[in-house]
Amino acid sequence: MIREHQAPSGAFVASPSLPSYRYSWLRDGAFIADAMSRVGETESAEAFYRWCSGVVEARADRIAALVERGRGGEQIERGEHLHCRYTVDGREYEGEWSSFQLDGYGSWLWALGEHARRHGASSAPFAQGAALSVRYVAEFWAEPCFDWWEERWGRHTTTLASVYAGLAAAREWEELPAETREQADRAAGKITAAIRAEAVVAGRLGGELGDARLDASLLACATPFRAVEPGEPVTAATVAALEETIAHGGVHRYPGDTYYGGGEWLLLAAFLGWWYAEVGRPEDARRQLEWIEQRAGPKGDLPEQVDEHVLSLEGLRGWTDRWGPSPSPLLWSHAMYLTLADELGVT
């Protein structure tokens, strides 16, 4: 399914089934490419990294100008920043969208780092785009932007963790100029310090700096991004709070979600399983894998979310009337299924 929906350019559409999802998000794509890299589809993964590098290189002048203005203390409008998604041939979407989301520029670096480590691959072919991405996120990581779900404006813990993971990978690459690596190292240190100082509330992570609200994307802060460790108490307390509220097999994005009724997301069920696998709970991890498998459509397609336990019936009706059913196949769901299966050694 993933191979079928990878464009010749290397981009992955989020889902072929919904017009507004026929774009390539850096966030979704990073996890999709990482899954492909895991299962030995190295050409597919590298085609995506090449696409990312090209998208960023094409905006080198814009990044340089933004960095210069940022350093000069100028206020940069959210619409001036790089975007979170592009057409498969690397163009920007022109309409209204919560387009400023920094996490993807960290996530693709993280995925590239995983790929390089796993396969002993060089990051040299992607070094120009990688260096530019480092300079961009190292400059702007502390700025508010939209979250993983493209809804909330703020300084989101998961966004910070995504950026941290990218910088922590990049600081190791000899293919990058020493100055860029040092910049990555400095910013990575500041980000983890900010998370420790401002995102930990009552012993667990909150969704935003200084805000305890729960969000299932917080799972990624530990597994895989390592802004906190999977085995440490703050992570266990975060997962326990999610289990008490929005994670029960399927996982909702956050309490009170109304998008498509706020159903249970398959990719989040996989993130939870991935964490269980990492902390030595294989039975719980396997249950997550099975939960996902049982939600596959007749052709094996995995949707974004299922509506068995929605948080808002009205929300479900509203979105379904306007757009039809939840997008399926969603490539990010497929990717997280593969990742969890690979963690459990069942691919």
Ligand code: BGC
């Ligand atoms: C999600 C994003 C995702 C996009 C494409 C949106 O509904 O909130 O996280 O990147 O869909 O899959």
